[in-house]
Amino acid sequence: MRKTTVRKAAWIGGCLVVLGMMGASALSASGFQVDPAVERKIDELLAKMTLEEKIGQMNQYSSSFDLTGPPPDAGWGRRQYDDIRQGRVGSMLNVIGAEATRRAQELAVNESRLGIPLIFGFDVIHGFRTTFPIPLGEAASWDVEAVEASARVAATEAAAAGLHWTFAPMVDICRDARWGRIMEGAGEDPFLGAQMAAARVRGFQGADLAAVDTVAACVKHYAAYGFAEAGRDYNTVDISEATLRNVVLPPFHAAVEAGAATLMNSFNEIGGIPATGSVHLVREILKREWGFQGFVVSDWGSIAELVPHGYASDLKDAARLAALAGSDMDMEGRAYIQHLESLVESGVIDIKLIDEAVRRILRVKYRLGLFDDPFRYSDPDREKRLLLHPDHLKIARDVARKSIVLLKNDGELLPLSKSLGRIAVIGPLAADKDAPLGSWRGNAVPNSAVSLLEGVREAVGSSTEVVYELGVALLAAEERSFAQNLVFNTTDRSGIPQAVEAARQADVVILAVGEDAFQTGEGRSQTEIGLKGLQDELVKAVLEANPKTVVVLMNGRPLAIPEIAENAPAILETWFLGSEAGHAIADVLFGDYNPSGKLPVSFPRRVGQLPLYYNHKSTGRPGPSDMVFWSHFTDESNDPLFPFGYGLSYATFEYSPVTLSSDKLQRGDRLQVSATVKNTGSRAGTEVVQLYVRDMVGSLTRPVRELRGFQKIELEPGQSEKVTFTLTEKDLAFYTADARWEAEPGRFQVWIAPHSQAGEPVEFELE
Ligand code: BGC
Numbered sequence: 001m002r003k004t005t006v007r008k009a010a011w012i013g014g015c016l017v018v019l020g021m022m023g024a025s026a027l028s029a030s031g032f033q034v035d036p037a038v039e040r041k042i043d044e045l046l047a048k049m050t051l052e053e054k055i056g057q058m059n060q061y062s063s064s065f066d067l068t069g070p071p072p073d074a075g076w077g078r079r080q081y082d083d084i085r086q087g088r089v090g091s092m093l094n095v096i097g098a099e100a101t102r103r104a105q106e107l108a109v110n111e112s113r114l115g116i117p118l119i120f121g122f123d124v125i126h127g128f129r130t131t132f133p134i135p136l137g138e139a140a141s142w143d144v145e146a147v148e149a150s151a152r153v154a155a156t157e158a159a160a161a162g163l164h165w166t167f168a169p170m171v172d173i174c175r176d177a178r179w180g181r182i183m184e185g186a187g188e189d190p191f192l193g194a195q196m197a198a199a200r201v202r203g204f205q206g207a208d209l210a211a212v213d214t215v216a217a218c219v220k221h222y223a224a225y226g227f228a229e230a231g232r233d234y235n236t237v238d239i240s241e242a243t244l245r246n247v248v249l250p251p252f253h254a255a256v257e258a259g260a261a262t263l264m265n266s267f268n269e270i271g272g273i274p275a276t277g278s279v280h281l282v283r284e285i286l287k288r289e290w291g292f293q294g295f296v297v298s299d300w301g302s303i304a305e306l307v308p309h310g311y312a313s314d315l316k317d318a319a320r321l322a323a324l325a326g327s328d329m330d331m332e333g334r335a336y337i338q339h340l341e342s343l344v345e346s347g348v349i350d351i352k353l354i355d356e357a358v359r360r361i362l363r364v365k366y367r368l369g370l371f372d373d374p375f376r377y378s379d380p381d382r383e384k385r386l387l388l389h390p391d392h393l394k395i396a397r398d399v400a401r402k403s404i405v406l407l408k409n410d411g412e413l414l415p416l417s418k419s420l421g422r423i424a425v426i427g428p429l430a431a432d433k434d435a436p437l438g439s440w441r442g443n444a445v446p447n448s449a450v451s452l453l454e455g456v457r458e459a460v461g462s463s464t465e466v467v468y469e470l471g472v473a474l475l476a477a478e479e480r481s482f483a484q485n486l487v488f489n490t491t492d493r494s495g496i497p498q499a500v501e502a503a504r505q506a507d508v509v510i511l512a513v514g515e516d517a518f519q520t521g522e523g524r525s526q527t528e529i530g531l532k533g534l535q536d537e538l539v540k541a542v543l544e545a546n547p548k549t550v551v552v553l554m555n556g557r558p559l560a561i562p563e564i565a566e567n568a569p570a571i572l573e574t575w576f577l578g579s580e581a582g583h584a585i586a587d588v589l590f591g592d593y594n595p596s597g598k599l600p601v602s603f604p605r606r607v608g609q610l611p612l613y614y615n616h617k618s619t620g621r622p623g624p625s626d627m628v629f630w631s632h633f634t635d636e637s638n639d640p641l642f643p644f645g646y647g648l649s650y651a652t653f654e655y656s657p658v659t660l661s662s663d664k665l666q667r668g669d670r671l672q673v674s675a676t677v678k679n680t681g682s683r684a685g686t687e688v689v690q691l692y693v694r695d696m697v698g699s700l701t702r703p704v705r706e707l708r709g710f711q712k713i714e715l716e717p718g719q720s721e722k723v724t725f726t727l728t729e730k731d732l733a734f735y736t737a738d739a740r741w742e743a744e745p746g747r748f749q750v751w752i753a754p755h756s757q758a759g760e761p762v763e764f765e766l767e
Contacts, residue, residue, distance in 0.1 A: 030291045031201075031259030038366045042359050048114060051341055051351070054358045056083075057090035057116065058329050059337040060297065063104075087112040088337060090361055091297075091329060093121040093167075096443060101162025102378035109374045117374035119365055121218070121297075124166035124204075125184055125440035126150070128157035130392040130579050131449065133403040134438040134520075134556055135170065135196070137575030139186035139600035140647070141402035142688045142710055144199040150399045151203025153392045154442070156213040160386040161443065162378035164368050165216040167264060169200035171251035172221055175611035177604065178231025180524025183556030183576075184440060185226060187600030188613045188644060190247050191707040194254035201258040209261065210369030212376055219255040221266030221299055223281055224248045228268055231610065232525045237268045242700050244270070245735035247615075253290060261294040261364045265327055267302050274309045276302040277318075282326035295328040295360035303333035315339060323349050328357035387443075393580055400577040400584030405597035406648040407553075407571040414550060414570050415591025415650055416508055422465045424506035425453045426499045426542055427513050428474040428535065429554045435514075438576030439482070439521030439556060448579060452512050452552060455582025459590050467506065471499035471542070472534040474516055482518050488533035496534075496541055503545035510589065511542050511568075512552045517576060520556025529560050529607050536563070543567055552585060558603040565641050573599070591650060596686035596712070598647035598755065602640040609636065614644040614756035615703040622704075645707070645755035651685025651715065654678045658752050658762045665766045667729050667743075674724040675752035679715035686714045689752060691725045694761070696747040699737035705756060723752065732766060 046054070061080050083089045084107040095104050101120050108118045126132045132150040133141075141147065151169075158166060170184040173193055186196035197219065206214035224244060228235035239248070252263070263286065265276040275281055276298050286292045303322040304315060312318035319335035320343055330336035343349040369376055386392075406414070416423070429435050429452070436449035457466050472495055476487040503509045513535045518524065530536070540563075543549050550570040553559065554577075564571065572595070574585050587593040604612045623630030632638050654677070661672035677689055691709035695702040709725045727750070732743035745766050753759030 030256050030293050032261050032292070032294045034293050034363070038363060041366060041371070042362045045114070045116070045362060046355055046358065049358070051344060051354070053087040053114060054354050055336055055340045056086070056088040057358045057361050058340070058354070059089055060091040060093060060121070060329050060331045061089055062093050062332050063095040081107060084108050084118070085111045087114060087116065089118065091119045091121060093331065095120050096122055096161055096163065098160070098162045098378045098380040098383040102375055105374050105378065117365060117370040119164045119368065119370065120162060121165040121167055122158065122163050122442070123168065123440055124154050124158045124163070124215070124442050125168050125170065126438065126442070127154045127396070127444065127578060128161065128442045129387040129444060130157060130389070130396050131437050131441055131444045132396050132578045133400050134183045134576045135185055136183045136187060136556065136600060137403040137577060138399060139192060139196050140405050140573070140575065140597040141399065142192065142598055143402050143712060144195050146399045146402050147196055148199040148203040149395050151200045152206065153395050155204045155206065155215045157387050157392065159213050159215050159377050160379065160382040162383070163215055164370065164377060165218060165262065166204055167218045167220060168204065169197050169217060169255065170220050171197040171255060172226035173248055173251065174226035174601070175613040176231035177529050177558040177601070178525050178527065178607065178610060179226060179228060180233060180520040180526070180557070181226070181522055182601070183438065183520040186251070188602060189600065189615065189707050190250040192600055193251035197251040197255040198258035201255045201260045205259060205261065209367045210372070212379070212382070216261035216364055216368060217255070218262040218264050218297065219252055219260045220264035222252060222263045222286065222296070223266055223275055224270050225266035225268050233523050234267045237270045239270065241739070242735055249285070256286070256290050256292050261367065263292070263294070263296050265296060265298045265302050267299050267305065269309055269311070274302070274306050274311050276327055277306050277311055277321040277325045279325045287326055293360070294364055295357065296326060297329040298322065298327050298331045298333055300331050301333045303327060303330050303335040316343065319343060320348055323353055323357070328360050396578055397580035397583050397587070400580050401587045401593040403575060403577060403597055404584065404588050404595050405573040405599055406588070406595040407573050407642055408565065408568065409648055410569040413548060414572070414589065416550070416589050418460050418464065418590050420460070420464050420507040422467065422506045423456060423460065424467050424469065424502040424509045424546075425456055425512070426469045426471050426502060426509055427511045427538065428470060428472055429514055430510070430512040431468055431470070435517045435554055436576050436578060436581030438517050438578070439524070441517070444579070450580055450582035452510070452582045452585050455584070455586035456510060456589065458583070459586040459592075467502050469499040469502045470495045471538040472496060474533050474535065480516065480518055482521070486516055486519060490533055493534055493537065496538060499538060500541050500545045503542045503549070506546060507548070509542055509546045509549040510552055511539065511549050512554060513539060514554035514559070515556055527607065529557060529604070531559065531561065539564055539568070550589065558601050560604050560606050560641065562605045562641055573597070594650045594683055594685045595647065596649060596688065598645050598688045599642055600644070602644045603642040605641045606636050608633070609638070609640070612640055615706050617701050618704050639757070643755050643757040645690050647688070647755070649681070649685040649687065650683045651679050651681035651717070653685070653687045653715070653754060654680045655752065655754065655759065657760065658750060660750070660762060660764055663764045665727065665729070665764055667767065669728070671727045671764060672724050673727055673750050673752060674722055676720050676722045677713065677715065678720040679717055682717050684714065684716045686712060687754065688712050689723045690755065692751040692753060692756065692759070693727070693732065694749040695732060695734070695744070696749065698734070698744055702734065705751070707756070725752070729766065
C-alpha cells in the first residue's frame with residue numbers, strides 16, 4: 001500500500017520530488033471544546049447518512065495520482081475517485097496544492113450524495129515551502145514564541161496550498177539517539193516537550209480554526225513510539241504505567257489542553273498491546289480522562305498492522321479492535337472501509353461507536369469552516385503570494401539562529417572577524433543546499449536552502465577570500481531516496497589532500513560535517529551514531545593542518561563524537577536549519593547573532609551509553625565508588641559528552657547561589673526560588689536559565705533531576721538580573737504509586753542552573 005507514495009518520491013534530475021512523499025487520574029478539560037450549535041448540525045447530518053457514508057468519513061486514502069491532471073481510466077486512482085463520489089472517503093493525505101485540493105474537493109462536494117467535504121492532511125513538520133529548523137533543532141531555541149511563529153508560518157503556507165490539517169506536532173519523547181525519528185520531536189524532556197507541543201499547536205491552529213491561515217494540528221504518535229527497544233523504528237515498547245504517565249504523556253496532554261483538534265495513533269505496542277488497539281490509551285486516558293473532543297487518526301496502515309503484531313487475527317478483527325479502542329479514522333489501512341459495515345450489521349460493533357467517531361470527524365470539519373465553504377483554502381492566488389514570502393524567510397532565519405548551539409569555543413576562536421585574509425570552507429555539507437532542509441521537509445524545493453558556503457561568502461567583507469573544498473563526499477552516490485537505505489562513501493579520499501592544502505593556507509577553517517538529511521527520519525535507525533563514511537579522517541587531517549578550525553555540525557540526532565569534542569577548538573551544533581541555514585550559521589559565526597541555544601537532548605560519548613537522559617533514576621548504587629560494584633560502565637564514563645540544557649554564548653554568565661522565600665511549602669501556597677545571573681563577558685548575550693527539582697523520596701522512585709521551568713533573559717555586559725521561579729504543589733506532582741497525580745510531602749532539592757549537570761541545590765520541604 002505504501003508503495004504508491006514511495007514511487008512518487010523519485011529523484012528526478014537530481015531533485016527529490018516530495019509531493020507524494022511522506023508520502024492522571026483527574027478528569028481534565030480539553031482545549032478543543034464542543035459548540036452546541038455545531039453539534040446540532042452534526043445531529044441533522046448524521047440522521048441523513050447511511051451506514052456506508054458514515055464509515056466513509058472514517059476512511060482516509062493517500063493520493064496515488066496526480067490530481068492536477070484528468071482522472072486515470074483504470075487502476076487504483078480511478079477507484080479512489082469512485083470512492084470519493086460514493087461518499088466512501090472522509091479524508092485524503094498527500095493531495096497538495098490549491099488546484100489539486102480543489103479538484104479532489106469538487107468530487108466530494110459536487111458529486112457525492114451528501115456533499116460532505118474532504119479534509120486534506122499532509123506532514124507539515126517544520127515548514128511547508130519555507131523550511132524551518134527540524135523540530136529537534138527548534139527545541140534547542142527553548143523559545144516558545146519562536147516555535148509558535150514557525151508553526152504559524154507553516155500553517156499559513158500549508159493552508160494557502162489547500163491543506164486543512166498537518167500531521168504535527170510530533171511530540172514523542174526520545175532518550176535513544178539511534179532512533180531516526182528523534183529529529184522530529186523536542187528531545188528527551190517531558191517539560192520542555194510539553195512547552196514545545198503546546199506552542200506548535202497554538203501556532204498551527206491560531207485563534208480560529210476556520211481562518212484561512214490556520215490548519216488543524218495532529219499530535220503524534222500516541223503513544224511511546226520514541227521508546228522503541230534499541231531505538232529501532234517500529235520496535236516493541238515495554239514501559240511502566242508510571243513512565244507512560246510521567247514521561248511520555250505530558251507533551252500529549254499539554255497539546256490537548258492547548259486545543260489540538262486531532263491525534264495520531266502510534267505504530268508500536270506497549271506491554272503487549274499495540275497502541276492503535278489500546279482502549280486504555282485512547283478511550284480511557286485521552287477521551288475520558290482528558291476530555292478530548294477531536295478525532296484520532298491511525299498511523300499509516302497501523303490498524304492493518306494489528307495483524308502482523310499478532311493482536312488481530314485478520315483485517316476484520318483489526319477493524320473491530322481499533323474501532324473499540326477509539327481510533328476514529330483509518331489511514332491507508334482499508335480495514336474500516338472493508339469491514340466495519342458487516343461488523344455493525346452483525347452486532348459486533350455498536351452503531352453508537354460509529355456515530356461517535358463520525359461526530360468527532362465532522363466536528364473538526366465544521367470547525368475548519370469546510371461546510372461554509374469547502375474551497376476556502378484552495379486559492380491559487382494566495383498560494384502564489386504566500387509561499388516563500390520574504391516575511392516568512394525572515395522568520396525562518398530568526399528561528400534558525402536561535403536554534404544553534406555553541407558546544408565549544410576554546411580561546412574564543414568564535415566569533416570570527418569579517419576581515420580575515422582567507423577562510424577555507426571545507427566538508428561534505430559545506431556547500432550542500434539540500435541537506436539543511438532536513439528530513440520530513442514538507443513541500444520544500446530540493447536544493448533550495450542557503451548553504452553554509454553561501455552564507456559565509458555573503459557575510460564577509462570584500463578583502464576576505466573564501467575558498468571551498470569538499471574534502472570527502474558523504475554518500476557514495478549523488479542520488480539518494482528517502483525510501484532506501486543510504487550508501488556512504490567509504491573509499492573515495494581523493495579530495496582530502498586539497499582540503500588539507502586549503503586548510504593550511506587559510507587563517508581559519510570552517511569545517512561542515514555531520515549527517516545526510518535522510519540519515520534521520522522514519523525508518524532511519526542506526527547502531528552507530530558517530531560520523532559516517534570518511535568524515536573522521538577528514539576532520540583529523542584538517543585539524544592537523546590548521547588547528548584554527550571551527551567544526552559546524554549538521555545532523556538530525558545527537559552524535560557521539562568524543563574525538564572531535566576533544567580536539568576541535570570550536571564546535572557549533574546547527575542541526576538542519578532549513579531554508580535560511582547558511583545565513584543563520586554565518587550570523588553566529590561572525591557574531592551578528594550571539595548564540596543562545598541549549599541542547600534539548602543529551603549527547604552521548606558512545607552509543608553503548610544509550611538510552612541516555614539527564615532525568616534518570618538514582619539506582620541503589622549511584623556511586624562513584626573505588627570498587628566496581630556501582631552502576632557504571634567499566635570502559636566509559638556515565639556522563640554525557642554534552643548534557644541536556646547545555647550551550648555556550650559569546651558572553652559568560654555567572655549564577656549566584658539559589659535563595660528560597662521559605663524552606664517550607666504549604667499545600668496551596670507558593671514558593672519563590674531565585675538566583676541572580678550576571679553577564680561577566682564583554683558582549684550582550686541571552687541565557688536560558690533553568691529550574692530543576694528533585695523529589696528526594698517518593699512512593700515511586702523519582703528522577704535525580706527534573707526540569708520544572710526556564711526563562712530566557714538578555715543581559716548587557718556587566719548586567720545582573722534576579723531570576724525568580726514560582727513553585728506550587730502542582731509543579732511537584734507526579735503519577736504516584738496510588739495512580740494519582742499528586743505531590744507527596746517531604747524533602748525536595750531545587751537548582752537554578754545553566755544546564756542539567758550544573759549548580760548547587762538547596763532544600764525545602766513540602767508539608
Ligand atoms: C508516519 C506518520 C505520518 C504518516 C503520513 C507515517 O508513516 O509514521 O508520522 O504522519 O506516515 O505521512
